[in-house]
Amino acid sequence: MLVGITTTCVGTQDYLAWHAVVTASVYERHHEVYGQNTMIVVLLVFLLPLSTCKQVVINTWHFSQAAQKAWDRLQEAGSDVIDAVEAGCTKCEQDQCDGTVGYGGSPDENGETTLDAMIMDGQDLNVGAVAALRGIKNAVGVARAVLEHTQHSLLAGELAAEFAVQMGFTKETLETPQSHEKWEKWKEERACQPNFWTDVTPDPTKTCGPYHPSKEENGHESHGFGASGNHDTIGMVVLDHDGRMAAGTSTNGAVHKIPGRVGDSPIVGAGAYVDASVGGAAATGDGDIMMRLLPSFRAVQAMQSGLPPALAAQEAITPIIKHYPKFIGAVVALSKDGTFGAACHGIPKFEFSVVSDETDGKVVVASVPCQITEVPPKSEALNSRGP
């Protein structure tokens, strides 16, 4: 049993409870034979193998300040893993990480920025999420309010904003001069190219809408998920000394999306997933594809079946590539024992940020090389985002 304790990560509270029970029963049975002092020494030695879980924060991309913020919050007395995830993702929202998290990024076809976010509690698998949230900057904070103050899992759009206002959040514009200029250029100078429409008239590869359904197939170009400024959702997983885990996401989605579009980030199992009895995962990349194949859920399932995190992340990406060989995206995975890894596809390399006891509380930006699938020429004419 001791060997099990030394090699397994045990939450401090669980360990102390276990220790109290063992201490009482061993003392009860043996103190008359060995004497009180010997027993006290033996029982103190029991405390030595105390092996609490490593604390770890991991998040997608080089968002080291978000990771640091989450870590720092985790160290504060009274803070928990949910606080840490919220603080880390909020930091990215405030910093507008790479323009793809928070306000003023990814203007949709109307020039509006809308936000998707999620928080998941790894203890009871409760989830709070918001999708296509309008006019509220702290999307992950609203997701937490959904988690803590409702029995729902996901609120969307204008009515999610009304909920947020009830919860004390401020309604304000998410447009900035930069997002307005980006939108104006796309609309005026580039005739609404690229966009996300298929098989509509007028031809979406040449002109702006409004569009109507058409039987004619219009091929369309890739949207360049992975090109700078269009790939940087924050997805975060946190583990504390007690083995408690949480995960979260925040993003402004896809640039020039069709108004109303929701990505993978607020979808459980797609953008993130965590089960403290196994581990957690978070994803970034082409969310329209990822929400069809639930990579974060698959990564956690793969860890449950015994794979280490890096292989579990790869296992989550493999089925996506089978269907969508031009897929661009990545998954980070963190096991309940504190080991972590990542896998990616379609870009040269993927960076992620980690901070743990082993890094002495300092953020390390690590990277993994990504797999790139050669697409046979005959597929070139096909929709790059579809099978």
Ligand code: SD4
């Ligand atoms: C989305 N997954 O909304 C997000 C954005 C992202 O790489 O991560 N892009 O599809």
